[in-house]
Amino acid sequence: MTFAQAAERHLDDVYGYLSWFTGDRAAADELTGATFERALRLWHRFDPRRGSAQTWLCQVARTVALDHFRSERRRTRREELAAQPERVDEHFAEGLSADLEAALATLTAGEREVVALRVVLELDAATASRVLGISATNCTTRLNRALKKLEEALHVAA
Amino acid sequence: MSQHDLTAGDLAAQLRAARIAAPPELRERVRMIAGSEPSHARLSWFTARRALVVAVPVAAAVAASIVFTLPSHKQPQPTALSAQRTERAASPPLHGSVSKSFGAAPALAPPPSRTRAQRYGASLTLRLATATGVSNGVKRALHIASALGGYSTSVHASTRGRAASATLVLKVPRTHVQQAVTQLSALGTITGEHVDVQDIQTGLNATDRTIARLQRQLRKLRAETQTVSVRRNIATITARVERLQRQQAAAIRTARYATIDLRLATPASAAPAHHGHGPLHGLGVAFRWIGIGAVYAFALGAPLAALITLAWLAARTIRRRRENELLSRR
Numbered sequence: 314m315t316f317a318q319a320a321e322r323h324l325d326d327v328y329g330y331l332s333w334f335t336g337d338r339a340a341a342d343e344l345t346g347a348t349f350e351r352a353l354r355l356w357h358r359f360d361p362r363r364g365s366a367q368t369w370l371c372q373v374a375r376t377v378a379l380d381h382f383r384s385e386r387r388r389t390r391r392e393e394l395a396a397q398p399e400r401v402d403e404h405f406a407e408g409l410s411a412d413l414e415a416a417l418a419t420l421t422a423g424e425r426e427v428v429a430l431r432v433v434l435e436l437d438a439a440t441a442s443r444v445l446g447i448s449a450t451n452c453t454t455r456l457n458r459a460l461k462k463l464e465e466a467l468h469v470a471a
Numbered sequence: 472m473s474q475h476d477l478t479a480g481d482l483a484a485q486l487r488a489a490r491i492a493a494p495p496e497l498r499e500r501v502r503m504i505a506g507s508e509p510s511h512a513r514l515s516w517f518t519a520r521r522a523l524v525v526a527v528p529v530a531a532a533v534a535a536s537i538v539f540t541l542p543s544h545k546q547p548q549p550t551a552l553s554a555q556r557t558e559r560a561a562s563p564p565l566h567g568s569v570s571k572s573f574g575a576a577p578a579l580a581p582p583p584s585r586t587r588a589q590r591y592g593a594s595l596t597l598r599l600a601t602a603t604g605v606s607n608g609v610k611r612a613l614h615i616a617s618a619l620g621g622y623s624t625s626v627h628a629s630t631r632g633r634a635a636s637a638t639l640v641l642k643v644p645r646t647h648v649q650q651a652v653t654q655l656s657a658l659g660t661i662t663g664e665h666v667d668v669q670d671i672q673t674g675l676n677a678t679d680r681t682i683a684r685l686q687r688q689l690r691k692l693r694a695e696t697q698t699v700s701v702r703r704n705i706a707t708i709t710a711r712v713e714r715l716q717r718q719q720a721a722a723i724r725t726a727r728y729a730t731i732d733l734r735l736a737t738p739a740s741a742a743p744a745h746h747g748h749g750p751l752h753g754l755g756v757a758f759r760w761i762g763i764g765a766v767y768a769f770a771l772g773a774p775l776a777a778l779i780t781l782a783w784l785a786a787r788t789i790r791r792r793r794e795n796e797l798l799s800r801r
Contacts, residue, residue, distance in 0.1 A: 317505035324501050328493040342497055349504045382797045408489045413482075423798030432483045433490055446791075463482060 316356045319366040320349055326367055326434050327374045333429030334378050334422060344381055348374040364443060371430065371444045382422065416466035424459035431456045535764070536757040580652040580666050583645045583729070587672035588722070591645050591729035593652055594666075597659035599735055602635035608658045608735040609637045615654045619647040621728065636736035648729035655733055663734075671726055678719050685712045 327348055331341040352373045359369050409417070417425065430441040431452070442452035493501075583591055599605050605628070613623055621643035628637035643651040656664070685708050692705050 317502075320501050320505040324493045324498060325491070328497065329491040332491050342494065345493065345497055346500050346504070349501045353504055353507070379794065379797065386797065409485070413485065421799045423795065426798065428486065432486050435487070460482065467482075 314361070314366060316353055319370065320352075323367045323370050324349075327370050329433055330371055330426075330429045331374055331378055333433060334375075334426045335381070336418070336422070336425060340381065344374065344377050348377045351377060364440070367434075368436070368440050368444055371434070371436075375426075375444060412467055413463075416463050419466045420459055420462060424455065424462065427452060427455045428459050428463075432460075531764070532757070532761060535761050536754065580649050580664075581668060582649055583668070584670075585646075587670055588675055588726040589645065590667075590669040590671050590726055591648055592667040592669075592732075593648065593729065594664070594732035594734070595652065595655055595661065596663035596734045596736070597656070598662045598738055599659040600737070602630050602633060602737055604659065605630075605635040605637050605735045605737060609639065611658055612639055612641065612655055612733055612735070615651060616641040616643055616731075619651050619654075620644045621647070621651070624730075634737045636734065639731075639733040639735075641731040641733060642728040643731055645727060645729045648731070651729070651731060655731065659735060671722055675719060675722060678715055678722075682712055682715050682719070685715075 324345070328341060328345045331344045331348070332338055335341050335344065348370065352370055355373065359366065420428070427441065427445065430436045430444060431438070436444070438449040438453050442449040445452055445455075447455075580593060583589055597608065599608055609626065609628055613626070616623055621641055623639055623641050625640045626637070627639075629635065641651070641655075652666075689705060689708050689712070692701050692708070695701050
């Protein structure tokens with residue numbers, strides 16, 4: 314598989330994952346581009362025996378997203394000192410009900426991430442845990458907690 | 472169905488249905504990025520880490536082989552030297568005139584001092600071809616010792632089949648020790664030689680001074696009124712002076728003679744000769760040093776590896792904690 318084939322096949326996955334993870338479409342757009350640029354540089358390290366291209370690209374995307382979060386946190390701290398930080402309107406996907414959108418907004422980035430990987434991208438526990446760098450059990454626990462929180466938020470909204 | 476009636480399955484289905492597709496501009500951008508993929512294909516199995524894992528031990532092995540297989544310039548090839556001496560010593564005929572080889576004394580037998588008292592000891596190991604040669608060698612050695620004014624203190628000889636060996640302890644006047652060693656070494660092929668010279672003049676001089684001091688004390692005491700206490704002191708000092716003089720005389724007597732330990736043996740009973748190194752000797756030495764290095768590396772590396780592991784675990788924990796903190800934000 315060439316890098317171009319992998320990029321074409323998994324672009325939506327990476328973009329979707331980053332959209333859910335960041336909760337910001339504009340940021341996801343930027344980060345997806347950055348992810349594929351980085352992935353191209355590191356493509357020689359990709360070993361199909363150790364995991365699929367989708368998993369590997371999600372791992373790269375996660376690193377890029379974490380860098381983004383760190384720089385965002387530094388920026389927010391600076392802005393908190395000077396003025397009120399800019400609030401990003403979270404919009405996760407098309408076709409979601411307003412209640413579900415609101416419920417999703419109550420999740421943390423870590424919880425949204427595991428929902429994106431396990432539910433939206435339909436990765437199994439082992440693959441998702443590899444992307445997250447945690448154990449499969451931990452990954453499942455995190456997913457259950459996130460779904461429970463979502464359900465509770467929906468119940469409250471109703 | 473209202474939202475709060477959603478089951479986990481429904482919720483998952485709804486989330487999945489809202490799967491996001493990348494916008495066309497982004498797709499175009501990623502295609503452009505992918506289009507700039509370098510054409511040369513890299514070997515997937517070849518990584519810098521793997522190359523290092525192979526290269527470092529190979530380099531260490533090669534370096535060790537080079538270091539330990541090259542002849543050292545500091546050591547003047549002892550094997551060649553001993554061979555030369557053996558040839559020279561072997562050249563005189565076993566039963567021929569001993570006086571023919573008098574001119575060349577073995578290098579290890581330094582001349583004894585004419586002015587200072589020395590304890591001179593030498594040991595010679597000679598190889599002879601046959602048991603008869605050993606027997607004749609013993610006779611000649613005793614003859615050499617007595618001819619030079621010496622004597623033998625012990626002679627042990629044994630024969631088993633064609634193998635024979637003999638051990639002699641000879642006392643030779645120190646002034647003739649070089650001559651004796653030269654004549655004895657001509658009895659066979661030298662396989663071992665050892666000389667031990669110890670200066671005892673300093674000790675003798677010190678004893679002389681002590682005796683002189685005690686004698687001065689004695690003269691003083693004898694000049695005094697001879698009380699019981701003085702007489703007792705005189706007796707004590709006199710006894711001490713006599714003891715020191717006896718020791719002095721014994722030391723001088725011992726120093727007058729050199730002790731030569733002579734061992735004669737046939738090849739079968741002789742000490743195993745030092746064989747030359749084979750072509751793989753250097754490799755063996757190199758591997759031995761690599762083994763020693765590995766043990767040291769393990770001894771030093773194990774605690775270091777434990778420390779590195781602990782540091783890595785600590786760093787991972789900190790990183791995960793920070794990551795969780797980062798991801799706990801909405």
